[in-house]
Amino acid sequence: MTVSLEQLRRCHIAVDLGAARTRVFVKGQGVVVDEPSVAAVNTRTGGLIAVGAFAQQMTGRTPEYIRVVRPVSGGTVVDVDMAQRMLRHLLGDKLRRALRRKPRLRAAACTPHESDPLARRATVETLVGLGARRVELVDTLIAAAVGCGLPVERPEATMIMACGAATTQIAVLSLGAIVTAQRLPVGGDAIDHAIVSHLRHRHDLLLPAQSVRPLQLAVDAADPRTGTTEIHGRDAATGLARSVTVDTAALREAISAPFTTILDGIGRVLRTCPPDLVADLAEGGLTAVGGSALLPGLDRMLKEATGMPIRIAENPGMCAVQGLGAMLEGRVGPMTLSPLPAR
Template sequence: MTLSLEQLRRCSVAVDLGAARTRVYLKGTGLIVDEPSVCAVNLRTGGLIAVGTQAEQMSGRTPGHIAVVRPISGGAVVDITMAQRMLRQFVGDRVRRAWRRKPLLRAAVCTPFDAHPLAQTAAVETLTGLGARRVELVDTLVAAAVGCGLPVELPEATMIVVCGATTTQVAVLSLGAIVAAENVPVGGDAIDRAVVQHLRNHHEVLLAGHAVRPLHLVLSGPDAATGAEVHGRDVATGRARSVRVEAEGVRAAAQLPMSGVIDSIGSVLRSCPPDLVADLADRGIMLAGGSARLPGLDTMIRDATGMPVQVAEHPDVCAVEGLGAMLEGEVRPVHLGPLAT
């Protein structure tokens, strides 16, 4: 981690290209972009109509000649050109001009620990197309752990579960590196689909996918005991109908897709040395990522593992904030002294 920190301190920009949201951190300024990773494109002309929040609001409401696309999936750029166009709109002309005035601009970007070389190349090309002369790749797990305030640079075990939109990453870290990790193709989107299916089967209501996340937020808040009212389309009549949804039903629907994450946590623990697992008995598991606040997720993991589970204070921005802390030099490497002779 020492070498990585020295390289990262030379970077000026940190980027977290998430499947759900894209975030940009500017050194000395802080977080300047936090927008959905969504673009609305005119299929006839190829022109970009909207990006971010405005494009996300168009999802499911567009005519045939307008498509709402996501250029990032599972932490990997799947459409480099569209990702570059989206980032250009996000950062704005003023920031781009400031970048151009730095001939040796360096950028850092979060990537999954098991990212394919082609996915890493796509992330690098996306940022070099915006003017970066050098791009440093940082494991999302390490960046998120730093953003959560975990002492990843110490010779002690820390366990983090990063719950994204399309994937969930589980890892045990020590001395600034990953000891054991797994990537599960299950995330918030899979849980959303399970909730939509639950409403269809038990309440006979069709709910739009983008309306599920506000439902999660209500059911994870102080009013969870009273449930939440949702508006959708009646399966039989096609008319608009409102139903009240209980938190217990949503938690039960989320158990099936989350079983893969539970199995992955057990597999990672079995791959770790006993001394590190002993460290985790008291410290427990830290949840980060945009889906970490799903109702009942922490309780589900706690019951399955018997370990303490804590949700980060700001789980959705942990990765980019941790990357920013590395850029600012707030993380210090451990320097081990020479052996006595």
């Protein structure tokens, strides 16, 4: 963590800008925003048409003069102006007026592990544009570990994996800090792309933009007698609607490449971790957070590959913002390491 708990207690709001969803926590009110990080823009006038869930529903369904954009990618703001406009509309006029009454508005925000200075600056500029006088940045891994109840302040190892839409972050924590960590450019979007590519090349089937996540759930809920699931889409040759029956084992094989990358990242973290902490993980295991942690079969695959206990956090997508909220409201006790007296 790059900021002290005392500084975080002075903050009024906490923001988790994710590639998939944006969440805002207000001190004393809890989570007030939990919407997709999507905005729809009229390219003729530059006006904002929709944000959040409604803008996400417009994906792939808009006329040529409406463009659906994502101002955040992998937890990093790639379009500061659009991110500010999206946040203003998500917060609403009433809440923004209440925040402007704060004499010195302070905000806290999550940043991906080892994000570069330009990415951190973009996050700060986004919140400063909303009226924040000071912005504190907290590593996403530490915020998520606090939010899912891991004992990060103890002198024992806790392992966490934050599965986002664009990236996967893996870390071992001890004594309130990150001992070793890896950030991988693989997330839920890569698994979506693997499924879409498999159906395109094997079955000449094009999927609607909104159907990939329900397809992943169908993989886990397939007919146990036949091991198949029915998928609806558009024929790549004729353009007509068509349904195909797909072997779920083939789909699981199609997504093995991104899963293998995640396993390699876990292996690198364990190899660079001190042996004493690795021994702690044999009992404590790994906790998965983030929206993509709910992918069907992820916990089974990790347990079979690592031999460690795997736990999916309750409401994993909310862990980071809830951890920030706990720090803002003083529900996390400071860890003090007093120096020994001189002799």
